[in-house]
Amino acid sequence: MGRPPCCDNGGAGVKKGPWTPEEDIVLVSYIQQHGPGNWRSVPEHTGLMRCSKSCRLRWTNYLRPGIKRGNFTPHEEGIIIHLQALLGNKWAAIASYLPQRTDNDIKNYWNTHLKKKVKRLQQQTTHPADHSFQQQTTTAPNAASATTSSNYYNPISSSNLEATTQAMAYRDTTPGSEVTTIGTVSKLFQTWMAKAPPPAVAQDYKAMVTMQEFQQDQEARPAGFVITGDITSHGEADQSAAATFSLLENWLLDDMAPGQAAMDGLMDMSASCCAGPIMF
């Protein structure tokens, strides 16, 4: 089977590079009317000089409502580090545990921040006498306050370090037996969470169950409804979706900075609707 022709390869007049706010608006407007999916038809119907793949990526990685950008919390870092240890570079699978983050975002954050951090972590475990990493992290500006936060999870605390290195050892010493199913990962992840619950949030362990329910709920929905978090389960899909797109358009039209408040509203909406599943 030969490779199908792709608009990406030498397509005449296909625009590449950064998206403009105008292009974003056109794309959002189209998806607002037709829903995400059928990406092939998007450039044809919108007049965008972009290939379908580019449209899909722009939507899923940037325009999709409910995306939380930047400022990964230490708790999120811990989740990513541990799931990466369990799953390897299965960014989409890891992202499924962090509904507000995109796989691309997680992948970038791993490559730019966490990979180095874990490398230092592993060096430290190999050379326990060297406490430079721990000293560095515990004296970081946000770490001091974060340790008092109710939802803070320290990925390098002794118990969590043990759990994480065990997970790494499990993956590294069992070639071919890499964790492959969400169910298996969930069990391991629950074991990890039970072994190393975040301080002051151990009572929220049941949130893990909620997360599973959330995932099952997401899987059961039509693809187009997954994007807005959990609002559909509250029977407010139509109104919320419309409000979401209005906020998004305002955000785009306001040329980023002034529209931050609108985006914050979007984030709040998403956070409130997804608060259960993503809190551990």
Add this chain to the structure above:
DNA sequence: AAGTGGTACAACCGCGAACGG
């Protein structure tokens, strides 16, 4: 102020899986 190196992130590329006729 200009040059340089490092960092962060958006976007692209290529491949394989999934799907439908």
Add this chain to the structure above:
DNA sequence: GCCGTTCGCGGTTGTACCACT
């Protein structure tokens, strides 16, 4: 079952920004 097409994923690249010299 075969084939064409679409979609999703992971790796990589391009570039803007920032800190430092």
